Amino acid sequence: MAPSDFTNPKSVDEVMAGLADNDYLADEGLATSIFLSLTLGRPLFLEGEAGVGKTEVARVLSRWLGGRLIRLQCYEGIDSAQAVYEWDYARQLLHLRTAEATSDDLDASRLEAELYDERFLIRRALLEAIDAPPGAPPILLIDEIDRADDEFEAFLLEALSDYSITVPELGTFTAERPPRVVLTSNRTRDVHDALKRRCLYHWVEHPDFDREVEIVKLRAPGVADSLARQVAAATEAMRGFGLYKPPGVAESIDWALSLAALGRESIDETSVKATLGTVLKYREDQDRVANHGIPDLVRNALLRGG
Amino acid sequence: MEPVGTTDEVILPVDHGERLAVGFCRILRQAGVRLPLSATIAFVEALGLVGAETRDAVYWAGRATLIHRPEDIALYDRVFSVYWQKRMGETVSFEGTPQSVVLALDLGEDDDADDGGDDVDENESEIQPVRFSRTEILTSKDFADCTKDELDELTRLMSRLAFTTSQRRSRRLTPAKGRGDRPDLRRTVRRALRHHGEPMNRAYLEKATRPRRLVLVLDVSGSMEPYARALIRFAHAAVVARGRVEVFALGTRLTRLTRHLTSRDPDIALRAALPEVKDWAGGTRLGEGIREFNDEWAIRGMARGSIVVILSDGWDRGDPTQLGEELERLHRVTRELIWVNPLKATPGYAPLAAGMAAALPHVDRFIEGHSYASLEQLAIILAGVGSDRVTELRVS
Ligand SMILES: Nc1ncnc2c1ncn2[C@@H]1O[C@H](COP(=O)(O)OP(=O)(O)OP(=O)(O)O)[C@@H](O)[C@H]1O
Ligand SMILES: [Mg+2]
Numbered sequence: 001m002a003p004s005d006f007t008n009p010k011s012v013d014e015v016m017a018g019l020a021d022n023d024y025l026a027d028e029g030l031a032t033s034i035f036l037s038l039t040l041g042r043p044l045f046l047e048g049e050a051g052v053g054k055t056e057v058a059r060v061l062s063r064w065l066g067g068r069l070i071r072l073q074c075y076e077g078i079d080s081a082q083a084v085y086e087w088d089y090a091r092q093l094l095h096l097r098t099a100e101a102t103s104d105d106l107d108a109s110r111l112e113a114e115l116y117d118e119r120f121l122i123r124r125a126l127l128e129a130i131d132a133p134p135g136a137p138p139i140l141l142i143d144e145i146d147r148a149d150d151e152f153e154a155f156l157l158e159a160l161s162d163y164s165i166t167v168p169e170l171g172t173f174t175a176e177r178p179p180r181v182v183l184t185s186n187r188t189r190d191v192h193d194a195l196k197r198r199c200l201y202h203w204v205e206h207p208d209f210d211r212e213v214e215i216v217k218l219r220a221p222g223v224a225d226s227l228a229r230q231v232a233a234a235t236e237a238m239r240g241f242g243l244y245k246p247p248g249v250a251e252s253i254d255w256a257l258s259l260a261a262l263g264r265e266s267i268d269e270t271s272v273k274a275t276l277g278t279v280l281k282y283r284e285d286q287d288r289v290a291n292h293g294i295p296d297l298v299r300n301a302l303l304r305g306g
Numbered sequence: 307m308e309p310v311g312t313t314d315e316v317i318l319p320v321d322h323g324e325r326l327a328v329g330f331c332r333i334l335r336q337a338g339v340r341l342p343l344s345a346t347i348a349f350v351e352a353l354g355l356v357g358a359e360t361r362d363a364v365y366w367a368g369r370a371t372l373i374h375r376p377e378d379i380a381l382y383d384r385v386f387s388v389y390w391q392k393r394m395g396e397t398v399s400f401e402g403t404p405q406s407v408v409l410a411l412d413l414g415e416d417d418d419a420d421d422g423g424d425d426v427d428e429n430e431s432e433i434q435p436v437r438f439s440r441t442e443i444l445t446s447k448d449f450a451d452c453t454k455d456e457l458d459e460l461t462r463l464m465s466r467l468a469f470t471t472s473q474r475r476s477r478r479l480t481p482a483k484g485r486g487d488r489p490d491l492r493r494t495v496r497r498a499l500r501h502h503g504e505p506m507n508r509a510y511l512e513k514a515t516r517p518r519r520l521v522l523v524l525d526v527s528g529s530m531e532p533y534a535r536a537l538i539r540f541a542h543a544a545v546v547a548r549g550r551v552e553v554f555a556l557g558t559r560l561t562r563l564t565r566h567l568t569s570r571d572p573d574i575a576l577r578a579a580l581p582e583v584k585d586w587a588g589g590t591r592l593g594e595g596i597r598e599f600n601d602e603w604a605i606r607g608m609a610r611g612s613i614v615v616i617l618s619d620g621w622d623r624g625d626p627t628q629l630g631e632e633l634e635r636l637h638r639v640t641r642e643l644i645w646v647n648p649l650k651a652t653p654g655y656a657p658l659a660a661g662m663a664a665a666l667p668h669v670d671r672f673i674e675g676h677s678y679a680s681l682e683q684l685a686i687i688l689a690g691v692g693s694d695r696v697t698e699l700r701v702s
Contacts, residue, residue, distance in 0.1 A: 012356060012363070012366075028362055028366055029366050029369060029370075032356060032363070032366035032367065032369075032370055033366070033369075033370040035355070035356070036352050036355060036356070036367070036370050036371070037370075039355055040348070040351060040352070040355070042348075045374075047376070146607075186606065186607075187376075187606070188606045188607030188608065189607060189608060190375070190564075190565075193340065193374060196374040196375075197342060197344065197345060197374060200348075200370045200371065201369075201370060201371075201373060201374045202369070202370060203373075203375075203376045203379065242597065242601060244605055
């Protein structure tokens with residue numbers, strides 16, 4: 001159940017239940033940080049390895065709380081024109097030309113007012129989130145902030161402290177109800193302390209064995225119980241192998257689905273070899289796992305997973 | 307809640323439980339976690355929301371508000387268990403005051419922090435060959451043979467190394483002077499307006515250049531002790547002068563020093579950085595250390611397209627094949643992998659250390675680093691990597 005309209009959840013347990021209703025199993029740490037972020041009205045900063053379920057948190061929040069999901073995918077070189085707003089210069093130029101062609105007495109200041117009208121404004125994620133229509137506040141997902149550069153961080157810090165954006169030609173937009181903000185980072189680089197301190201922070205770990213089994217069962221419903229357990233056991237083991245890209249929950253789910261598609265209810269050497277590509281995306285990771293010994297991996301998974 | 311008092315001694319108008327929370331934060335801060343007052347306030351607020359009845363609630367409220375990087379989690383856990391453990395059992399009424407909790411904290415000491423002063427012994431000049439200035443001799447002297455005063459002087463010289471950077475084109479676009487990479491419609495519209503609507507003067511954008519990232523990995527194990535201090539000083543000079551520099555210390559474990567070296571004042575920076583290296587002059591497991599560096603940082607992105615410099619004598623107690631493998635991984639993602647070895651200049655030195663031998667096939671350059679002059683040379687090389695021409699090193 002969603003908390004009525006857009007009121008905040010009353011407890012950490014309510015958060016856990018709300019997320020679980022939407023197919024996301026959070027542990028107490030993550031649920032606490034989400035709860036605090038919602039109730040204190042501060043952004044949530046989720047950091048951790050690839051595939052541990054960071055981005056999914058924002059999606060699930062949007063489903064649960066009913067706010068629209070607005071996503072800003074960061075990349076090197078992103079700037080405010082891609083994140084906040086941009087004028088539609090091509091259309092402005094066209095407008096200029098037309099004005100020029102149809103009138104021989106151009107009033108520059110009137111023309112300027114016409115040009116910098118909202119209809120020529122291209123709204124990007126941040127402006128959309130801040131100038132949102134009434135109703136449940138949107139969920140603003142700022143994904144993979146570690147890929148953007150420092151200048152952009154500084155800019156975000158400012159935008160997230162007063163939830164207002166000034167477009168010099170139009171004036172200032174201020175959020176009536178601040179959006180709920182989720183930032184994620186894979187930590188390819190340290191994000192500035194000042195930005196993190198604005199946020200509630202949670203370092204997202206791979207789930208423990210039991211939780212991972214539950215997640216696989218939830219997200220891959222057709223899969224046999226035994227298979228889910230064995231897959232969770234094998235992925236957990238592989239995370240200790242020092243791989244380039246250790247498998248995340250997403251990979252466990254995919255793997256369980258492909259094994260089930262092969263008609264398995266239990267893993268064995270042949271099926272593991274055939275499906276290893278769904279868990280490990282790099283050739284050398286596959287080699288590394290093969291070097292560790294697939295028979296061993298299977299045996300231990302069967303022992304652990306039963 | 308209005309905080310009053312200085313940053314050191316903050317007095318919050320708090321009740322008993324809150325005072326306990328503030329005490330906890332103070333100890334965390336002493337333990338080395340960077341904690342602004344706003345974090346303490348957020349923690350107290352968070353406790354008000356989740357309650358302080360269960361250990362887990364308090365633990366997670368603190369984690370969400372006080373900790374902002376995974377490296378601090380272990381420290382947090384230790385302090386938490388000592389500080390709260392006893393109290394949680396005692397019920398909600400929080401007995402005792404935070405001041406009564408004493409934790410033994412290993413903060414490290416920088417005992418060489420005092421300033422040596424500029425007065426080097428002038429009498430020495432009479433025993434010097436006439437052709438060389440004293441400084442010239444000093445700059446080629448092996449760090450290991452220098453007296454403390456000489457080292458002080460050399461490290462002072464390092465602030466004068468100006469690292470001109472090798473540039474890498476970034477995807478961010480900046481306004482171009484003339485005809486650039488892409489038409490800049492924004493400026494074109496502005497100009498057109500100024501000229502009554504006629505888009506006569508087209509503006510362009512071009513790609514901005516940014517320095518390539520430079521990653522320095524300093525071996526701080528026992529055998530490197532004579533050099534480590536000078537090398538860290540070199541790293542500091544690079545951080546201050548150049549931008550986009552990352553610094554790690556590698557001993558029995560890997561420590562990221564970057565943030566501690568950012569102060570412009572080298573003494574302050576070193577005082578901040580040295581206690582971070584807990585295994586100063588301990589043993590080395592180079593291969594394991596580079597693996598950690600690869601897994602935690604390098605392969606994930608930090609080393610991609612970057613210049614990575616390892617400053618080490620190559621003595622390794624670990625498995626040399628691992629070192630070879632890890633360097634091979636690292637080499638694949640870097641723009642240039644450079645190994646600086648202070649022993650290279652030692653007469654008769656051949657890369658005998660098994661670790662060094664395993665490393666050599668995977669490095670782009672293998673250079674010396676025993677003296678100021680050799681580090682100056684390194685700075686020149688760094689300035690040249692990745693740019694078309696070798697830029698001159700400026701020494702002001
Ligand atoms: N706790 C969880 N409960 C349910 N499903 C989960 C959970 N964690 C992860 N998943 C599943 O794993 C998938 C991958 O998660 P997500 O894309 O959020 O990872 P991420 O941490 O953002 O990774 P990346 O860094 O690669 O973007 C999700 O689509 C979801 O199906
Ligand atoms: Mg993601």
